[in-house]
Amino acid sequence: MTSSYEDAAQVMERIGKISISDSTIWRRVKGWGARFEALEKKKEEKANELHQREVTPVQAVESAEAMGAAMDGAMVHIRKEGWKELKVGCLFAIEPEEVKDEKTGEIVEQACARRQSYVTHLGEPAPFGRKMWAEAQERQWSVAAKTQVLGDGAVWIWNLADEYLLPKFMTTDWYHAAEHLHAAAQSCHPDKPQVAVRWYNAAETLLYQGHAEQIASMLSQRADQLPAQAESLRSHATYFENNKRRMNYMQNREDGLLIGSGAVESEAKQFKARFCGPGMRWSRAGINRLLPIRAAVMQNSFDSDWQSVYSPA
Secondary structure, eight states: OOSSHHHHHHHHHHTSOOOOOHHHHHHHHHHHHHHHHHHHHHHHHHHHHHOSSOOOGGGGSOEEEEEEEEEEEEEEEETTTEEEEEEEEEEEEEEEEEEEOTTTOOEEEEEEEEEEEEEEEESOHHHHHHHHHHHHHHTTGGGEEEEEEEESSOHHHHHHIIIIIOOSEEEEOHHHHHHHHHHHHHHHSTTOHHHHHHHHHHHHHHHHTTOHHHHHHHHHHHHHHOGGGHHHHHHHHHHHHHHGGGOOHHHHHHTTOOSOOHHHHHHHHHHHHTTSSTTOOBOHHHHHHHHHHHHHHHTTOHHHHHHHHOOOO
């Protein structure tokens, strides 16, 4: 999916040998986007009608598949409204895959995200949570053997997971946690970079083993010793204390679960790049028409969705 209507016109000219103006493409997107939006609404309504949290006896047969979900937010500029949060969610299958271990170089089996589908909402968390629930039902979330939600530590993500998805596991993304740990190391030893590196390496091992509570305690104690860095250290200590139950990384690996949403986030960033680029300004109606089209392209469902909305007449 191109980043502008002008780019789309150039692609049509270069590859399709079709001359079409950017304004014509804009009008086409306006019309078809509304149909994709309506299709998304129908899917959501159907899922909510068929399932109200309780699982029927017919649906209660547990699947062997493991399912995961990740959520994130990004700011977009809406004309006459200012900056608003665009929430992006991803549902995916969790499957084992042989990968090369970054530290040992050995080939190991590791959980990976596959067959992603995307959900978006411009606005408050509750409607977004209902959309996530609808897509989860479409993906047979309720009968999966294992369900896992990953997030960066934002409270709204865990609240939505508890209310709508009820996952068996919740995990704070490893890479976000490591970023907090790295910043904390700098605050612990601001004038001794080599000492900070050694502290980080030791703390990283503790974090991976599931000792986030110990790290929070270490940072709180260090805050008492360094008044100039106290605010930063206590902030990081609070982050690890609040998320300690969701930082069982070694156990997650052993259970065949993900510890980070890096692969998911990299694709979600491509999704968000279409709407959150520098200088981009959107009407609310315009972005809501484009969001389902972008989701269909990202999850490779555009062709099948197109058959549902296209009518030669």
